[in-house]
Amino acid sequence: GAAGGYHPLDGGTLPDYLAKLENCASILGGNPSEWHVDEVGDGNLNLVFIVRGASGSLVAKQALPYVRLVGESWPLPLKRAFFEHEALITQIDCVPDLVPAVHHYDDVMALTVMEHLTPHIILRKGLIAGNLYPKLAEQISEFMAQTLFKTSDLYLSAKEKKQRNAVFCDNDALCKITEDLVFTDPYRVAELNRWTSPQLDDTAARFRNDAELKVAVQSLKEAFMGRAEALIHGDLHSGSIMVTETETKVIDPEFAFYGPRGFDVGAVIGNLFLAYFSQPGHAGNGQDRVAYGEWILTQIGEIWERFQSRFLQLWESQGQGDAYVAGLFEELDSAAAFAAYRRTYLQDLFHDSLGFAGAKMIRRILGLAHVEDLESIEDPDRRAACETKALALGRILIVDRKTYENMASVISYARQLQ
Ligand code: ADP
Ligand code: MG
Ligand code: MG
Ligand code: MG
Known part of the structure; x- marks a missing residue:
């Protein structure tokens, strides 16, 4: 030195x-x-x-x-x-x-x-412990709505947005980690992959030979690489969120770049689903963790609903960016058409979020970096049972993402798998 x-x-x-x-x-x-x-x-x-x-x-x-x-x-x-x-x-x-x-x-x-965030703990650890966080849904959806709106063409001038995008284009090395580890390696033979073996050997082989799934994942990968919608956190899993009962703080944005908004929303949702499917693995000492699993599902629904309405509200009240120029939709029928379009836009974002959530779940079970929610389940048979359900949801979220109209249907499907 x-x-x-x-x-x-x-x-x-x-x-x-x-x-x-x-x-x-x-x-x-x-x-x-x-x-x-x-x-x-x-x-x-x-x-x-x-x-x-x-x-x-x-x-x-x-x-x-x-x-x-x-x-x-x-x-x-x-x-x-x-x-x-x-x-x-x-x-x-x-x-x-x-x-x-x-x-x-x-x-x-x-x-x-x-x-120094104190006495905050990492959300993932709180979810393993079975703690309730009454402010989490409100605060994490506020984080996402604000950051994903205010760094976009809906809010910034075209010039400022392009200048900010240019700054982050150079973060290519961290983007490449995601491109490889999230979107590519789990679907091919890769040295760094690992999974609960032999329990999941057949499933891993099936995922590598699943043409429909691979095509759908590659379309998500291209969206991740090409769609500079907003400054995304880029690594917004439950290990990048610190919490107390009343506070939520987001840390560790080193993967940030201008990418698709749904990648952040999907990271939060996908990691909550991983926590949900890991709950039976944490049952014991007279606790079945069923009620806690239901609490997690409720948070997933609430996060999406709150995010969607907050994002729309910001767009309606502060949509001053160079996209959808103010004044262009003043006539009554234009205003109505624009309002309908904003709902469609949020529905597309919903489908992106589901797809990215699925990709984030699968990579944590078949790829290099795993999550403590599942890794801390010591009995491999028990862990593999949780992982199998999570993989099944992850796959459906990717291939069928556009068929879901709302989070309630996704949540019922998850509950059925559990
Ligand atoms: P990495 O990029 O290596 O993942 P993180 O930023 O996620 O690093 O930090 C690693 C750990 O350090 C976190 O899981 C958390 O326990 C602790 N940590 C990081 N930032 C803070 C902070 N501001 N206050 C308290 N603890 C923190
Ligand atoms: Mg980091
Ligand atoms: Mg980290
Ligand atoms: Mg760093």
Whole structure:
């Protein structure tokens, strides 16, 4: 680590680094030699430190030049820290209460110092524990409606939208991870794939030879690659959401780029369905987890309904962008036609979201990166039973997405599978 150049920090060097930043030092308080550093990164990619001082705490997140989950053999650009910070400050503009505050950003060190969310826990862990989050549906749908509306051509000028899109086009390395791991590898023989074996061997082989499914997934992949609708978070699973009973905060937007809105909505919904199908695997000690599964299904319905109505409301009240120019629909019949069109637009977004939800579910069972909801079910037969149902829903969400008129029908189908 030459002075001034990038070098990974650790518990020894981070306090010296932070001591030089006036605002960070004052949040921590007291003597830097007494600041306590824990490395808590449980994610797949980066270093995350919690630093505690005499008067407060903060989080420092630093990118590594490789994929942490795999090791130095899989290089990954440090520039993802730049995209994460860019996305985070855009989200702060849209929904300041639903993301951590930023204290400091260092481009060379690929490092962001941010608010320490406490006592928040990762939503995925809360769903495994069986906790209820009464504000989750309202707050996560607000996050999605605001960010997916206010970064789009419905709200921004054409020039600004194109300039913002151009900034994020360079995040191609992280996009490629999604293109490969979500949309491609689970449907072919790939070295990094794994699944509960031998229980799911036949299912995995069937998915690799399912022509209808593969065509449908590739159409979703092309939508992911080509449709620059809005700045999407790009990794909005339940491990990127931190919660308390009253607060919801979204973290980890390093995969952000201009893509299809349904990818974010689908990530939330798909991961909630994974949590739902994992519930029987967490039953025990007199708890059957049936009521909790029903609570998850209710949240899925509520998230879609709230997202849809909030998004439409934002469009109606703030649709000042260069798409659908204001004033063009003033006559009564034009206004009615435009209102009907907005409903169709949301229905298309619904179908996209279902398709992406399905793709997100399947990749977590047949691909490289799995989820704790299912991995924590120790008995492989029991886990495979949960995974088989989740795979069945995932497949239907992809191939039949356009036949569903509302989330209630999707939810009844999921309940039938369970
Ligand atoms: P990665 O990109 O490597 O997945 P994340 O941003 O998801 O890293 O962070 C990894 C973990 O660190 C999270 O699961 C969470 O437990 C913790 N974490 C990250 N940011 C914060 C924060 N602002 N406050 C509290 N904990 C955080
Ligand atoms: Mg993460
Ligand atoms: Mg990063
Ligand atoms: Mg990440």
